[in-house]
Structures are given as structure tokens and as C-alpha cells.
Amino acid sequence: MKHLFSFLFGILILMTLSSCQDFSPRNPQVSSNNPTSASLEAFDLSAENWQTMKGEGITLSVPETYRGGNPVRDLTNIETALTDLDQNYETRLQPIKQNLEQTALLAFDARSFTADALTNVNVVQQSLNQQTSLENYLATTVKQLQATHQIEEETIITHNQSSLGRIVANVTTQEGVSLKQLFYLQPQGETVWITTYTTPSSEFQGRLPNFEQSIASLDIQS
Numbered sequence: 001m002k003h004l005f006s007f008l009f010g011i012l013i014l015m016t017l018s019s020c021q022d023f024s025p026r027n028p029q030v031s032s033n034n035p036t037s038a039s040l041e042a043f044d045l046s047a048e049n050w051q052t053m054k055g056e057g058i059t060l061s062v063p064e065t066y067r068g069g070n071p072v073r074d075l076t077n078i079e080t081a082l083t084d085l086d087q088n089y090e091t092r093l094q095p096i097k098q099n100l101e102q103t104a105l106l107a108f109d110a111r112s113f114t115a116d117a118l119t120n121v122n123v124v125q126q127s128l129n130q131q132t133s134l135e136n137y138l139a140t141t142v143k144q145l146q147a148t149h150q151i152e153e154e155t156i157i158t159h160n161q162s163s164l165g166r167i168v169a170n171v172t173t174q175e176g177v178s179l180k181q182l183f184y185l186q187p188q189g190e191t192v193w194i195t196t197y198t199t200p201s202s203e204f205q206g207r208l209p210n211f212e213q214s215i216a217s218l219d220i221q222s
Helices: 002-018 071-085 134-145 201-216
Strands: 050-054 058-063 066-069 103-109 120-127 150-159 162-172 178-188 191-200
Touching: 050 066, 058 103, 058 120, 058 201, 066 071, 066 120, 071 103, 134 150, 134 162, 134 178, 178 201, 191 201
Parallel strands: none
Antiparallel strands: 050 058, 066 103, 103 120, 120 191, 150 162, 162 178, 178 191
16 A cells, blocks of 8 residues: 555645645746736746756756755755745645655745645655556556546556556645646656646646656656
8 A cells, every 4th residue: 555655645745735825926036926916827838947856866857936856855945945935834844754755856836826726746756566567556546546536537658668657636625726636657666656746727737738848857767
């Protein structure tokens, strides 16, 4: 059941970041829009400038408006970035602090388009029985996610001669915010890497090309 823990922990991360109450950007370099009028349509997401973040054993490219990194190494910087958005977040990262060894990377978009939610990505890793096929792993994960999510899509895709499981699912926070998640499952040897992109449901289609460009950049060091 370790992979179930990974997904529940990934969901916990998104709930943590989606429960803060005031995400108005205070850094003018992050967003030039007033938080009450900011909208996804105001940005040309196809023309994003990108940065490469280094996680624990991985690198991942994300738009330059994202903040985050390796929670083991960069937790102070992550805390500072969140504090700049919400002074009352203090208890939000506690579950992450208690499970740092599970998280290779955590990042969030400092731009705010939807109240009570931050678009974010996290990468967790878990041990994998090499006798377990990706097809079976995907099917089992989908079955377990159905307890909390509405599954919209499940498939296996090929990228750079590697097979990845892909899941699109909807979930609603306790605050009533509708979120959509894009999961990628990438086995490598005795490890499976689980990358989860989370965004408000209303923003998903606009952000999907960025998520797909980002996952294509995932580099796992042997």
C-alpha cells in the first residue's frame, strides 16, 4: 500500500497549499495584476519564460513564476515564498515537514487566479516491486483514487522511449474549491516517480500545455 500513501501525501500537499486564504501577489515581479482582477486569460501561458528546478535526484522545468524546490534543502526558501503570499500559513507545511523524505520536489505558481487555491506541482518517489507492471500499478492506483476523486482519464503514454501512466482526476477541497489533478507515474528500476500537477478546475485547460511541457522536461538522475 506504499503507493497509496504516496498519492494521499500528494493530495495532502495540494490541500495544504489550497487551504490558505489570501494569495494576492505582493511581489510586483511575480504578477502585475491586481489580485481581484487577475485572470488566467490575461497571461499568454504559451509564451512563458521557464526555469529548471533541482529536486532530490531530479530536475524539472516550470514557468519562472513558480517558487519552490527540494523541500529537504530548500524548505526555508519555500516557507519564505509562502509567507510572502499568506502570513497565516504557518501550520500548512507541517505535514510536509514530517514527510520530507517522500518529497523530491515541491513548487507552486505565485500568481493567483482563483481564490483559496494555488496551482502547484509535487514529485514523490516510492519503492516499486519490479514484478509489478505499469498497467497493474495504474489500475490499482485509479481504483484507490476513486474513493476521493472523480476519474476523468487514465492511460499509458510513451515519452523518450519510456512508458508513463497518466491520470486526470477531479477533487473538491473542504473549502469547496474544485480542483483538477494530472498525475504521471514513471517507473525506473525499483522506484516509481509520481508527479502531480494540481490547479483549480476552471484553469486546467489553460494550463494543460504547460503541465505537459513541464513533465516532458523531467530528468531523473540514475
